[in-house]
Amino acid sequence: MDVVSSIASKIAEYVVVSIGRQIGYVLFYKDNFKYLMKAVEELEVASDGIKHLVEIEIRNGKEIEAAVQNWLKSVDDITKEARQFREDPQHAKVGCSKWAFPDLKSRHQLSRKAKKMVELVADVHNKRNFDRVGYLPTLQSIPPNTAFGSSESFESRHSVMKQIMRALANPKLKNIGVYGLGGVGKTTPMKEIHTKAKDDKLFDEVVMASVTKSPDFIGIQDEIADQLGLQLAEKSPSGRARRLHDRIKRVKSILIILDDLCSRLDLQEVGIPFGNAQENLKREMKSIHPTCKLLLTSRRRDVLQEMETEEDFRLEVLNQNEAWRLFEAMVGNVVKDTTIRSIAIEVAKNCNGLPVLIVTVARALRNKDIYDWEEAMKLEGVDNMERTHSALEFCYNWLGSDEVKAFFLLCGIMGPSIEVEYLFKCAMGLGMFKGITTTEEARKKLHKMIVALQASCLLLESDTTAKVKMHDIVRNFAIKIASKDQHVYIPEAGSELIEWPTENFLTRCSMILLFWCHIDKLPERLDCPKLNLFCLVSDDCSLQIPTSFFEGMQNLRVLDLTSMDLPSLPTSFLSLTNLQTLGFEDCSLEDMTSIGALKNLEILCLCNSSITKFPGELVQLIHLRILDLSNSGIEVMPLNIISNLTRLEELYMGNTSIKWDPESSPNHHKSASLAELRQLPNLIALDIEIKEGWILPRDLMFEKLEKYKIFIGDVWKWSGNYETSKTLKLKLSTNIHLEHGIKILLRRVEDLYLDELNGISDVLFQLNDEGFAHLRHLYIQTMLKLSISLIQ
Structure with a gap:
């Protein structure tokens, strides 16, 4: 009996609830319809906010996430259905029928549909939170400049281009080479092949990178990674190479064009799977059968052979007819003058069919008169190299100032x-x-x-x-020209410096540039009374600078020391009183007390350097206009240094861990506060991170800043590419005085990042009620609710 009673009770409860629900549809018809219209209105407001974000992302060249596009379509569908439902003629029957009683059946049906639709609208509304609205598509190559005809318009190039394309389509060939004289124009056809291979979908990915004489592995890696949409977070070249290798092996087929090899390039060091690495890659991914094909260019065929190319193609100079067509197109209508045309034809011949010379000389003679053309006729030489030099010297002389x-x-x-x-x-x-x-x-x-x-x-x-x-x-x-006229000493990058220039040369020398040279030991002293610039980029951080090294360089104006370990500055620094620019990049610095002697210094760069103790003597550099401390190890800024550098125009402190004291702190007499920035009347550029927004002084104004990158809050990473000159990142949960200095930045901000908008309605109105006339990029993270109505 208890079981029967329980079942009966459940049935009765269900029946009562069901009947109540049905009656509720009739009784609450108006409420259900009102709730529906309100839900639709709120959904449309949310949709407008997302649409604003979509417009911004599109203007920034981004693709819109499919989830966002699908959500906006579902909003359009449900709001359209709701509007049609609102216009349903059945609504006229729910009031009174011809017997003056409500049409209960229609009322029930419409009310029930309204409530169901409220649930659908709410479901769509709840799905509006996205990790991101848009994403940057993979970089496309910049198309080659074909304003004066493509390579295929020259017969000498057309046949070679066809052969190269056939080789690329041949599955048996994995490594193809192109060689020719310097200036013959190898890069332009490579860009055209890059574009054609992508357009014809010969490969899943096509990338191109420039190598040059002294290969910059990081630069090559960055070029390839950008085109693959890959961010290389690793700092070491080997770590970046492994990351790039891993990305390439995920592509079914890829063409990598490496332009302008001057010597053998270690592909493994770059991160390109080839040779044994490619065979291993195939074994790893048998189901995909990845193909990595190389197209290499060089001036020398022996370099291509060292790279084990399987088929090589020679690119010749332009013949006379082709050279004239290019020259005529570049120089313009001036050659229509019959008195100039015959001279122009001879000048074009003297360019030896080298596009780089033809274009440069033609540009120099554009719109020039007969006397200038007659001067150009003097271009001569017994061989191609002399003629090339003569042609470039002519263009150099026409630079003017x-x-x-x-x-x-x-x-x-x-x-x-x-x-x-x-x-x-x-x-x-x-x-x-x-x-x-x-x-x-x-x-x-x-x-x-x-x-x-x-x-x-x-x-x-x-x-x-x-x-x-x-x-x-x-x-x-x-x-x-620089070596001859200005006595510049610049040995080849990466070479071994065994013997220094003669004393006679050094006394006349104006510049010495040592880029990654292998130097066992620096001389005790270099007597270079006319030296203006000295640059030493070391490949050996243990290389020591002798105490008296700079004593004979009293007129030095620019000094750059990179990748060196400097326990202390040599005492000969005291003699560099004319120094204007000083750079210590990627250096380990300890005792810098001698820096106070550089009274006329205007630019000081300590970026990427480790500084255990920030020099108080910096306060003596009263002429300093640019101070760059980016990515340095500075944690404590001594009191009253920044505020005394009153001529500072640019101050860069990005990606540092400086602990700023609050202005009201009892320890304020030990460390600097941000209030010292008030004392810099000429400051127009500022990079700074402020982890704790509450220490930002209320009355700190930024109205003179023309360029800034200011991060407030503990959620931001300094790394990344910033395309604009005015970037502001705000964590809004931080106690920030929005009504003061920050609003000045917001009026002109171009890149705006916001974090933690929880509980702030119509946040952009609160931040800036004057609009965002210059805003180009808007990024929002940890967004729960956002209504945007002010972005123009």
Whole structure:
């Protein structure tokens, strides 16, 4: 009986609940419909926020995640269905029928549907949280410049291109070579092959990297990794090589183009599986049968043979007709003048069919008059090398100002691939920017000079603004001119320095650049009274600098010491009173007390260096305009150093662990606080990390900053590529005075990162009620709820 009673009770309970639910549909029809409209409205608000993020990501060149696209489609579908439901003519019957009583059946059906739809809307709403909205697609190669015709438009190139493409399609060939004279134009057809191989889908991945005379393994790895969408977090070249190798082996087929090999390249050191490594790779992944094919270019066939190429193709110079067509296209309408045309044909012949010379000379003569053309006719020489030098000397002489010429030579001795920031610091120290009073103006001047040299084809176009590149032929010419006219000493990078220049040469020498040379021992002293620049990038951190080494360099203006162990600065530092730029990069530094003697120093770079004790003597460098402490080991900043460097225009302290004292701290007399930044009236550039936002002074203003990278909070990593000049990262749970200095930054921010938006409604309105007129990139993490309405 108890079992029967229990069953009956359950049945009765179910029936009562079911009947109650059905009656509820009738009684709460208006409420259910109201809840539905409110849920739809909230969903549309959330959808608008995501759509704003989507628009920003698209403007930033990102692809939108499929999950986000699917969610937005489901929002459109459910809101469209809700609108149609709202217009359902059945709603007119739920009030009163012709007997003045509600149509209970229609009321029940519509109410029940409304409640079900509320549940569907809520389900869609709850799925709106995404790890990310967009992602950067794999970098595509920059298409070759075909404004003056592709390689295939020249018959001498067309046949070779067809042969190379056939070799690439041949599954038996894994290693293919292309060789030809320097300046013959090997890079352009390689770029065209890169594009064609991708477009024709000959391989799953196609990547290209430049090698150059002194291979930069990290640079090569970065070029390949960028094109594969891979971030190399490892610091050591070997760790990066293993990561790159692992990424390549996951591709079914890949073509790797390595351009401009000057000697044998250790592929294993780069991270490219080939030879035994490729055979091992095949055995590891039998189900995929991965193929890694190489296409290598070099000036010398013996280098290709050392790389064990299986088939090589020679690229010849352009014939006379092809050379004239290219020259005519580059020089413009001036050659239509009959008095100039005959001269132009001879000038084009003197360029020896080398595209690099044809383009450079033609650009130099564009829009010039008959007298300039007659001067160009003097290009001559008994062999190709002399003619090449003569042609480049003509273009060099037409650069105009001595300032641009000096900068061209500086690029040459620093090249072939040069960091623009490094160029800037050296050029500043050498006094190349005449009449310039601020670093901002100097940077603009630098940019104009780079553009001028690129327009003259003496610098190559680059796919990044951070570096400039120079063709080897042009660079060799620049080094020859600098060595002759300015007595520059620059042995080949990586060579063994057995014998130093003669005393006679050193007394006239203006620059010494030792890049990764093998040096057993430095001389006790170098007497170089005219020396302006000394650069030593060591391959041996144990190399010692003798105490008297710099005593004979009183006129030195730029000193760069890289990868050295310096327990103390040599006492001869005291004689470097004319020094303008000093760089210690990747150095181990301890006692730096001598640095206080460098009274005229304007630029000091200590980036990537280990500094056990920050020198208090820095306070004596009252002319300092740029201080770079990025990635250094500094943890404590002594009191009143920063605040006394009142001429500072640029201060970089990114990726450091400086422990800033609060202004009100009882220990404030020992360490610096951020309040010292108030004393820098000329500051226009700032990189800084502030782990604890509450120590940021309330009245610290940033209205003069033209360039900044400021991270506030303990959740941010300094690493990454930042494409803009104004980056701000905020952890909003930190106690930050949003109404003061931060709002000044937000008005002009271009890259904005936000973390922990929990509980902040319409957060962007709270942060900046004036809008974000300059915002280009917006990144949000740990987002629970976000409504965006102000991004223009």
